[in-house]
Structure formats: structure tokens, C-alpha cells
Amino acid sequence: MVIYKNIMKRMFSSKSRLFIIFALPILFGFLFTDGNNIVKVNLCVIDYDNTVLSKALYNELSEQNNMIESDEYSLKNLMINGGIDYAIIIDKGFSDKLLSGNAVQLKEEYFIESGKILPVKIFIQNYINNIKNILNSTKEQEEVYNMLEKSQNGAFIFKNNIMEEISTERTISQIGFLVQFMLYMSVITSSFLLIDRNKNTFIRIISSSISRKRYIIENLLGYITVSSLQVLITLGFMKYIMNFYFGNYFGLVLLITLTFGICTVAFGMVVVTIIKSEMGSYWAILVITTPLVMLGGCYFELSSMPDWIIQLANFIPTKWIMEGSKELIVSNDPSNIPSYIAILLTFAITFFIISIGSAKNMAKS
Amino acid sequence: MFKIFLMTIKRNFMKLPLVLSLIIFPLILIYILGSVVGSLQEKGVMIKETVCYINDLEGISKKAFDDFILSNAFDGAFIITQIDSKDEGEKAFESGKYKSMIYAVSKNGNHIIELDTVNDKTPLISILNAFVDTSNIAELIIKSGGTYSPPLHNDVFNRVMDDLGIPIGINYYSVQTLLQTLIMGGIFGIFSILEDYKKNVYVRINTSPISRFKVLGGRILANTVFLMLMALIMIIFSIILYDANWQGNIVIMTLVFFLLSSIIVGSGMLLAAMTKSTGVAIGILTMLQILWSNASGAFGPYDSKSLMAYASPNYNAKNAIFATIYGGSHELILTSIGILVIIMIIIYALFYLIDRRRANGYL
Numbered sequence: 001m002v003i004y005k006n007i008m009k010r011m012f013s014s015k016s017r018l019f020i021i022f023a024l025p026i027l028f029g030f031l032f033t034d035g036n037n038i039v040k041v042n043l044c045v046i047d048y049d050n051t052v053l054s055k056a057l058y059n060e061l062s063e064q065n066n067m068i069e070s071d072e073y074s075l076k077n078l079m080i081n082g083g084i085d086y087a088i089i090i091d092k093g094f095s096d097k098l099l100s101g102n103a104v105q106l107k108e109e110y111f112i113e114s115g116k117i118l119p120v121k122i123f124i125q126n127y128i129n130n131i132k133n134i135l136n137s138t139k140e141q142e143e144v145y146n147m148l149e150k151s152q153n154g155a156f157i158f159k160n161n162i163m164e165e166i167s168t169e170r171t172i173s174q175i176g177f178l179v180q181f182m183l184y185m186s187v188i189t190s191s192f193l194l195i196d197r198n199k200n201t202f203i204r205i206i207s208s209s210i211s212r213k214r215y216i217i218e219n220l221l222g223y224i225t226v227s228s229l230q231v232l233i234t235l236g237f238m239k240y241i242m243n244f245y246f247g248n249y250f251g252l253v254l255l256i257t258l259t260f261g262i263c264t265v266a267f268g269m270v271v272v273t274i275i276k277s278e279m280g281s282y283w284a285i286l287v288i289t290t291p292l293v294m295l296g297g298c299y300f301e302l303s304s305m306p307d308w309i310i311q312l313a314n315f316i317p318t319k320w321i322m323e324g325s326k327e328l329i330v331s332n333d334p335s336n337i338p339s340y341i342a343i344l345l346t347f348a349i350t351f352f353i354i355s356i357g358s359a360k361n362m363a364k365s
Numbered sequence: 366m367f368k369i370f371l372m373t374i375k376r377n378f379m380k381l382p383l384v385l386s387l388i389i390f391p392l393i394l395i396y397i398l399g400s401v402v403g404s405l406q407e408k409g410v411m412i413k414e415t416v417c418y419i420n421d422l423e424g425i426s427k428k429a430f431d432d433f434i435l436s437n438a439f440d441g442a443f444i445i446t447q448i449d450s451k452d453e454g455e456k457a458f459e460s461g462k463y464k465s466m467i468y469a470v471s472k473n474g475n476h477i478i479e480l481d482t483v484n485d486k487t488p489l490i491s492i493l494n495a496f497v498d499t500s501n502i503a504e505l506i507i508k509s510g511g512t513y514s515p516p517l518h519n520d521v522f523n524r525v526m527d528d529l530g531i532p533i534g535i536n537y538y539s540v541q542t543l544l545q546t547l548i549m550g551g552i553f554g555i556f557s558i559l560e561d562y563k564k565n566v567y568v569r570i571n572t573s574p575i576s577r578f579k580v581l582g583g584r585i586l587a588n589t590v591f592l593m594l595m596a597l598i599m600i601i602f603s604i605i606l607y608d609a610n611w612q613g614n615i616v617i618m619t620l621v622f623f624l625l626s627s628i629i630v631g632s633g634m635l636l637a638a639m640t641k642s643t644g645v646a647i648g649i650l651t652m653l654q655i656l657w658s659n660a661s662g663a664f665g666p667y668d669s670k671s672l673m674a675y676a677s678p679n680y681n682a683k684n685a686i687f688a689t690i691y692g693g694s695h696e697l698i699l700t701s702i703g704i705l706v707i708i709m710i711i712i713y714a715l716f717y718l719i720d721r722r723r724a725n726g727y728l
């Protein structure tokens with residue numbers, strides 16, 4: 001196992017290599033865990049009216065949304081830099097018009113009429129309509145305030161309980177990053193093959209008693225060992241130190257991720273044996289990885305995409321690791337995992353065969 | 366220095382597969398993200414909130430609440446699943462399958478609508494408050510002999526809009542994807558430095574009449590101009606193929622791309638000087654690509670007030686470009702450009718310190 005030992009020695013003797021293989025994925029766990037994927041509205045309300053009714057509306061909205069303070073001039077900037085989703089401007093005279101039974105309008109600003117600002121609009125629309133209805137039935141402005149107060153003790157009661165989060169999205173998102181890292185690292189680890197070739201080490205090895213087959217197999221074992229350690233350390237850190245939620249099947253999550261690790265090693269070997277130059281290999285993996293992770297559902301839900309993309313994703317290994325992780329962590333359903341593992345192993349075997357064929361050509365050249 | 370500039374540009378263009386992939390790959394990605402993911406973006410949510418819903422109300426309230434909650438109005442942000450029993454709902458909610466659970470029950474003459482949620486600012490609160498307030502007021506009005514009319518759709522809002530357009534879909538991703546892809550150009554910066562180290566160029570420089578400053582300056586300028594050319598080609602293609610909106614101030618956009626390109630080249634050179642290893646430098650570069658792109662909103666919602674956002678060249682470049690195209694203020698443009706200048710100075714200062722030590726170590 002001299003080649004294997006040499007691979008491990010080369011891998012673990014470089015501090016910077018160890019840092020990017022083991023520490024960076026964990027660092028990402030700290031950097032991207034602030035729950036940006038929750039649905040909330042960043043709302044700005046500019047109240048020029050400053051009356052009891054407008055303040056009551058403001059207070060209700062501030063309890064329901066994430067309020068951002070701003071002046072009217074800065075609203076466009078905030079929408080451009082993503083600081084707000086929706087802005088309402090209450091003009092002076094709003095309450096007087098409303099209580100006089102006249103039509104009122106609120107100015108609104110937004111880029112996207114998204115599903116998440118619709119609830120805010122519904123609430124405001126109902127608030128104004130309720131006041132109009134009270135006026136229609138009582139014809140007295142004073143009665144508006146009485147009725148609004150009485151309605152707080154009506155037969156319909158709303159109770160809101162904020163619970164501690166069992167964040168499956170955080171875990172899935174972190175696994176998405178780990179998948180991306182594993183793809184990048186596949187070439188960084190497999191690049192030893194290129195270095196051996198460029199420095200003629202490969203020629204010296206195959207002219208010794210070590211066969212080509214043994215050279216490739218021991219290299220593979222080395223890379224698989226490193227990939228497996230990466231998975232074990234990262235997922236173990238996520239679960240036991242950072243308390244990420246993994247559901248009831250952490251062992252199966254580990255197993256499917258380890259299988260994906262074998263797949264990425266084989267993929268990395270395909271890249272380095274076909275591309276043959278160090279710069280080209282790194283470039284190829286940079287270019288290929290982004291569409292692989294996006295089409296695999298690491299960042300976006302595949303179900304929202306057109307059918308042809310969903311069909312295409314079936315031929316991408318990243319899809320199966322993400323599907324498997326989601327089924328284990330979100331749905332707590334391990335029934336499909338054996339088939340997902342089989343699919344990933346099929347990808348791995350296919351990549352191995354291609355890389356062995358390319359490596360033979362490499363040896364001949 | 367000019368000769369080094371020309372030689373570096375020529376050498377970069379000779380790497381034809383890299384040049385072509387730097388142009389073609391982002392164009393494909395713009396199409397996928399702009400047209401496919403853009404439809405997600407138009408709803409404003411990349412990941413919908415999962416909600417389970419149990420309705421044990423009695424009388425006419427039961428149907429009224431069903432009609433309200435299960436209408437398609439909330440499909441853009443929520444996936445609402447009706448569950449038969451509270452126990453089943455609680456179990457699924459506690460396991461993390463749902464972010465929120467709505468339980469409506471009639472008890473002792475009251476109609477209680479209870480929301481359990483892990484999202485303290487979920488828009489569901491607005492929806493449920495609207496239903497409860499309206500139901501209570503309707504009941505009060507009807508009991509006092511009056512009639513209640515439901516609201517007309519959208520008669521109280523007046524949208525303020527200009528004719529500059531809005532950055533969504535293809536328009537959003539043509540900018541974001543271009544910025545994200547340009548980071549990969551840092552690889553040219555990495556190879557500029559590592560080739561010098563490997564081929565002992567520093568030894569030869571010190572025995573020649575050309576200064577290290579001119580050599581590095583020529584390389585930095587050449588790689589920056591090269592990336593700007595790539596960006597220009599991608600912009601032209603995105604306008605021709607996808608009718609993307611790039612109608613901002615050309616001077617401002619040129620300055621932004623110059624600063625961003627020089628930051629990317631400098632980052633590559635700094636990583637190469639620090640790590641001395643191609644693989645490791647590229648590994649860290651890819652991490653920076655993820656970090657900077659995520660902080661600028663390339664992958665979904667992001668916290669625009671976080672330090673990471675401000676420290677991200679992509680975030681500041683995006684703000685300056687969107688501001689000039691879509692009518693943001695001069696202050697936003699100047700602030701964003703100012704931050705880009707500061708980031709550029711920091712990166713080149715660090716590179717100067719590390720490279721100087723390393724170059725001296727070769728003598």
C-alpha cells in the first residue's frame with residue numbers, strides 16, 4: 001500500500017490543503033446559519049398622517065412584519081440593495097378622508113408583487129374596509145374607535161405561539177454547500193495524478209514492479225479516504241457541536257453522503273484524466289460545479305422548475321444526494337434510500353470506467 | 366510595462382477553451398436562472414413556508430375559514446396542507462416537517478385560531494389577524510342591525526412606479542451571474558503569480574533593468590482589462606440573446622467593472638502568494654465565489670445589512686449597477702464605488718506585503 005500511504009502523507013502534510021478540505025465546509029456552517037430562507041416581509045411604513053388610526057395601523061403592521069425605518073427618498077435604494085420588500089406611504093389627511101367616508105389610497109412601492117407581500121396588503125385592505133363598514137352602519141366617527149376596541153374582545157380570538165425551531169432548511173442548505181465543496185475538492189485531491197504525470201513520476205512508477213491497476217486503485221483508495229474523512233468530520237461537527245437537526249436517520253445521511261463522496265472522487269478522476277492539464281482541470285471543475293449544484297437542487301427546489309429540467313436532473317448525481325437528504329431529514333422517510341445509493345454507485349462505477357480508460361491513454365502517451 | 370501588458374493579454378487569449386467557457390457558461394446560466402429561477406423570484410420566495418392546517422370550527426365559520434385559508438391567494442409564499450387531526454398536525458410540526466401549524470377550534474362560544482410557528486415574523490400572522498379582526502367587526506355590525514360588505518379587491522393601493530423597469534428575472538440574473546462568473550477570472554491572477562515562482566522569474570527580474578513593480582503592474586493591468594473585455598462580451602451577448610437591461614450610465618458601469626475586475630485579479634494573486642499552491646488557491650477562490658455571490662443575493666434572500674454583504678465586492682458592484690440602471694440615488698452609487706475602492710486597496714496592500722517578503726526570500 002505504498003502509493004496509498006504516499007497519497008495520505010502528501011495530503012496531510014499540507015496545512016493549507018487540510019484547511020480547505022476540512023475547515024472550510026465547517027466554517028460555512030457558521031457563516032450561513034442565520035435563517036435567511038424564512039419567509040418574512042421587510043416592510044417600511046412612512047406615516048405623514050400621524051393620527052390615532054394611522055398609528056394603530058402602523059403598530060399592527062410592526063407586530064406582524066420586520067419593520068425598516070427610512071425616509072421616502074431612500075426607498076428606491078433600499079429596494080435595490082434588498083433592504084426592503086414593500087413600502088407604504090400614508091399621506092397627511094388619510095384618517096380625515098377615511099372617517100369622512102371618502103375614498104382613500106395608500107401609496108405603495110415594491111419591485112415584485114410577491115406572495116409574501118400579499119398578506120400585508122390583505123391586512124391593510126381589511127383594516128380600511130372594516131372602518132368603512134363601521135361608518136356605514138353607525139354614521140358616527142366616535143363609534144369607529146369604540147367598535148375597534150370592542151372587536152379586540154370578540155368571539156374570534158387569535159393566539160400566536162413562537163416555538164423553538166427545528167430547522168431542517170438550515171441542515172439541507174448546509175448539505176448543499178458540503179456537496180459543492182466535495183465537487184471542488186474532488187479535483188484538488190485527484191490533481192496528484194496530474195502532478196505525477198507532469199513530473200514523470202507516473203512513468204517511473206509504471207516502469208517499476210507496481211502495475212497501472214494497482215497505482216490507480218491505491219490512488220482511488222487514498223482519495224476516497226480523504227473524502228470520507230471530510231464527510232465524517234463535517235457532518236459530525238454539524239450534528240454534535242453545532243446542533244444541526246438531522247432527524248432520526250443520521251446514520252443513513254452519513255451513508256448516502258459517503259456514497260456521494262465516492263462518486264465525486266470518481267468524477268474528479270474523470271476530469272483530471274481527460275483534461276490532462278492542471279489549470280484546465282481546475283477551470284473545468286469551476287465551470288461544471290455551479291450548474292451541477294443548481295440543477296441538483298442544492299440551492300433551489302427542483303419541483304418549481306420546468307419538467308425538462310427536472311428530467312435532466314435525473315442524470316446528475318447531486319440531485320440524488322439532495323433528494324435522499326431531504327427525505328431523511330424533512331420527511332423522515334428512509335424507504336427510497338437504498339435505490340438512491342444504488343444510483344449514486346452506478347454513477348461512481350461509470351465514472352471509474354471512463355477514468356480508467358482515460359488513464360490507460362495517459363499511460364500510453 | 367506595456368510589453369508585459371500585451372504579452373499577458375495575448376497569453377490569456379491563447380487559452381481558448383478557458384476564454385470560451387468564461388463567455389458561454391454564464392450565458393447558459395443566465396438563461397437557466399433568469400427564466401427558470403426568475404419565476405420563483407417573481408413570487409419573492411425561494412423556499413415557501415410549509416404550513417399544516419386543522420379546522421375544527423363549527424357552523425358557518427368552518428367553511429368561511431376553509432375558503433379563506435385554502436384559496437390560491439397564498440400559494441406564492443406558502444404550502445398549506447390540510448390535516449385531519451390536531452395530534453397528527455402536532456407530530457408533523459414537532460418533527461420539523463412544517464414551519465407553522467394553524468389550529469382553528471370552536472370552544473365555549475368562542476372561535477380560537479391558534480398559530481404555532483418557528484418564524485416570529487411569518488406573514489401568516491397578517492393573514493390570520495385580518496380574518497379574526499374582520500370576523501369580529503362583521504359580527505358586531507350584524508348584531509347591531511347593520512350589514513357588512515367585504516372589501517373590493519385592491520381599491521386602496523396606488524403603486525408608485527417609474528419607467529426604468531425592475532430588476533427581476535433575466536434582468537436580475539444577467540447582472541448577478543456575470544458578477545459571480547467573473548470571480549472565476551481570479552484564476553488568471555493565480556497563474557500569473559505561481560508561474561513566476563515556479564519559473565524563477567524573480568531571480569531574472571532582479572538581474573534585469575525592469576523593476577518588479579512594472580512586471581506586476583503590467584500583469585495586473587492586463588488581467589484586469591482582460592476580465593473587463595470578457596464582461597463586455599457577456600453583456601453584449603446577454604442584450605442580443607435575452608434583451609437584458611443594461612441601460613445605465615456607461616462611465617459608472619465601466620468604473621465598477623474595472624474596480625471589480627482588479628479586485629478579483631488581486632484576490633487571485635494574493636491567494637497564490639499566500640498559499641503557493643494552485644489547488645489550494647483555487648479552493649479558497651471558489652469559497653470566495655460562494656461567499657460573495659451569496660452575500661449579494663445570487664442564490665436567494667440575503668441579509669443586506671450584514672458585514673459580509675458590505676465586505677462583498679459583488680454586493681457593492683450589484684448595488685452600483687442596479688442603482689445606475691433602475692434609478693437609485695447618487696449616494697448609493699458613490700458609497701458602493703467607495704467601498705470597492707477600499708476593498709481593492711486592502712487586497713493590493715496585503716499582496717504587496719506578502720509578495721515582497723516572498724520575492725526577497727528568493728534572493
